[in-house]
Amino acid sequence: MELIPGNSLITASPEDGRALAVLIARNTIHAIQPDVEVLRRNRGEDAADPDGRAVAAHMISIEFATIAAANNYWR
Amino acid sequence: MELIPGNSLITASPEDGRALAVLIARNTIHAIQPDVEVLRRNRGEDAADPDGRAVAAHMISIEFATIAAANNYWR
Amino acid sequence: MELIPGNSLITASPEDGRALAVLIARNTIHAIQPDVEVLRRNRGEDAADPDGRAVAAHMISIEFATIAAANNYWR
Amino acid sequence: MELIPGNSLITASPEDGRALAVLIARNTIHAIQPDVEVLRRNRGEDAADPDGRAVAAHMISIEFATIAAANNYWR
């Protein structure tokens, strides 16, 4: 699995940049969780778990800051 | 649902930029929470839950830093 | 209520910039907490709650970083 | 009490900049904690509380990043 889908931080728009941030966060969480069975079970719990959402949300904010800078903020 | 409302980080003022940061944070939290029923229930609990507020608040600060840079700080 | 008091990130001094960071953090916490009754009750508890202080403190640090950059660090 | 001692982010050296970051973090924590009695009690507990140290440590890191940028990293 790629960690950075498309192997580039350049996107056509802020919306695409945000979607990329979501994917990068997800791929990293998968990459650092080697036990697939545990991952599946946790994924089900995460849907109802505010803490699990917090981790993903925080990552996405930081990834998006990096992607936005890479794209010169789509100015 | 759009992740970045208006598909742009450029706003007329800091106040508009902060409001955009709040919306981006909310939209991401919704996007990574697929179970609507759980979301509704959690939303009610979040109102009284300092931890839920903390996650949103932290996201908003980081999103605003990105938006402020995109707008060259509205100087 | 304004999210960004004065609708500007530009301040006369670092001290004023820090005070603005404190206000922006407070206003956002209020804005994402719609239930006033819960807010009042939590506000009382927050005074003795290290976690509540942590959330506000962390927000203020990030807001101040943004404000300091906006003011070119008052150099 | 000043939030930013000396009302400036400019310091003579990295060591002085780090000491300023520590003071700014402390002053903010005091400013957002209005109940002095609670503060005193918490201060005693904080010495043994890894979580209390975590909040202060995290703040100091972010304040120092801001101060270092303000001083062009003392290059």
Add this chain to the structure above:
Amino acid sequence: MELIPGNSLITASPEDGRALAVLIARNTIHAIQPDVEVLRRNRGEDAADPDGRAVAAHMISIEFATIAAANNYWR
């Protein structure tokens, strides 16, 4: 053990940069955990522990931001 594999932040691509961020995060976590026995035991628990994943994920996001800036975002 090296803290920064290859002693450089420059990589050929975003994918390589992300992989480097993962390694830097892991090496630092090992470096600050001197008791190997505890590390091994914790490593087994971490696989199922959302909190352990959160720490690593957060670190990787920040390391990647630094690496991306070092590489001028591979533009």
Add this chain to the structure above:
Amino acid sequence: MELIPGNSLITASPEDGRALAVLIARNTIHAIQPDVEVLRRNRGEDAADPDGRAVAAHMISIEFATIAAANNYWR
């Protein structure tokens, strides 16, 4: 004890920069923990405590971002 060993953020290499980040994080944690006895006891517990590792790890990531910028990423 110095907060910034050598009173400089400039290092010869990324590896040296990372080692400096580890030292700065440690020195700050010591500086904000005045009770040596508690520190010693906590240090023993920290070795097995994922939360203690998390605080240090997070600090190191942020300090390294500052040091990397100071060294223009050793390009």
